[in-house]
Amino acid sequence: MTRAVTRVAVVGAAGRMGCEVVRAALEDESFELAGGVVEPGAPELGSDLGELCGYGKAGVAASADPPEGAETLIEFTTPEASVEHLSYRRPVVIGTTGLSEAQLAEVEEAAKGVPIVLAPNMSVGVNLLREVVRELSGRLGYDVEIVESHHRNKVDAPSGTALLLARAAAEGRGSELDEVAVYGREGRSPRQEDEIGIHALRGGAVVGEHRVIFYGQGEEVEVIHRALSRRTFAAGALRAARFVATAEPGLYSMRDVLGVSR
Ligand code: NAD
Numbered sequence: 001m002t003r004a005v006t007r008v009a010v011v012g013a014a015g016r017m018g019c020e021v022v023r024a025a026l027e028d029e030s031f032e033l034a035g036g037v038v039e040p041g042a043p044e045l046g047s048d049l050g051e052l053c054g055y056g057k058a059g060v061a062a063s064a065d066p067p068e069g070a071e072t073l074i075e076f077t078t079p080e081a082s083v084e085h086l087s088y089r090r091p092v093v094i095g096t097t098g099l100s101e102a103q104l105a106e107v108e109e110a111a112k113g114v115p116i117v118l119a120p121n122m123s124v125g126v127n128l129l130r131e132v133v134r135e136l137s138g139r140l141g142y143d144v145e146i147v148e149s150h151h152r153n154k155v156d157a158p159s160g161t162a163l164l165l166a167r168a169a170a171e172g173r174g175s176e177l178d179e180v181a182v183y184g185r186e187g188r189s190p191r192q193e194d195e196i197g198i199h200a201l202r203g204g205a206v207v208g209e210h211r212v213i214f215y216g217q218g219e220e221v222e223v224i225h226r227a228l229s230r231r232t233f234a235a236g237a238l239r240a241a242r243f244v245a246t247a248e249p250g251l252y253s254m255r256d257v258l259g260v261s262r
Pocket of ligand 1: 011012013014015016017018037038039040076077078079081094095096097098119120121122123156233
């Protein structure tokens, strides 16, 4: 049964996504903002989280560790910090992207003891688009190229979402992404039969755009997702937090949260 109020703490509360989740939690009566974690030694330590995030006084201070009362953590930091914070051993929604294979293995190991939602993209639209891309890729059998654009400060490339969509396209045609992915092209690089090209653009303030293009001989099909505001990710993160608060230990994705079948 879903409880009336879910008590969350935001880890990475001073960041772009962290602040968006702080504001979204403060605005939603079905959540209680129990705390917000900032980097050890950060100037924001002790600040009011609402004021830090441009919401107005919230009466909850930024801390170096999540308070006892937080039943669920929502993490948007760096891959290193996200793995380090697994030691909190609390139900957690991890939105951080760019985790290495070794770091993902650590998340999988931790999920044997606590429920974890790992979601490189929290938007409902992208997670439904994933299903569409898998279907189109399998049925059309066309050449697939993925182009993503993000703001100038994004550190990992290609985006976690581009990889999620590329994996769906590979899955749709029964191949492994690692065997068919080509990241950008330079010099002599003729296209191979099953190749999935992935390209990253960076600049300005783009919240996030993903285009998946299926090139046939006589037609082209293109699907586009544009995130217009970080609020769409924050809303998904809160939805995932409510899910993970009552879930059994295990590793979950947004598909589990949204109830989207495979
Ligand atoms: P950001 O740089 O604005 O914020 C990251 C924050 O984490 C910073 O404030 C930093 O001080 C903090 N941090 C780093 N180490 C920490 C630690 N040990 N303890 C506490 N805080 C720590 O970045 P951002 O744009 O908010 O993105 C954060 C992550 O979320 C990135 O990996 C990004 O790709 C990802 N992201 C995911 C989604 C999604 O839907 N899953 C959406 C947008 C961004």
